Amino acid sequence: MAFAGLMALSRVHLRAHWLSDTVAGALLGAGLALGWPALLTALRGRIGAQAPPAP
Incomplete structure (x- = not known):
């Protein structure tokens, strides 16, 4: 994070860029880094709850 x-x-x-460009890029990157795993976890929980019971 320090390097970035x-x-x-x-x-x-x-x-080379406006300050607003770099701030927007950082917020977009942080949002994707935090949001994507949360979305996948929610989808896994939903799919696991709908699976039929094992025989």
Whole structure:
């Protein structure tokens, strides 16, 4: 995370990106990193609850 933060700041410092671009990218990445496993866990729980009982 430290490397990503420093890279984002360097992109702003070099005027390659706006600060809002780097903040939006960080929020998007964090949202995907946290949301995707939560979604998969919820789907697994739902699918496991609907499975028929084993004979």
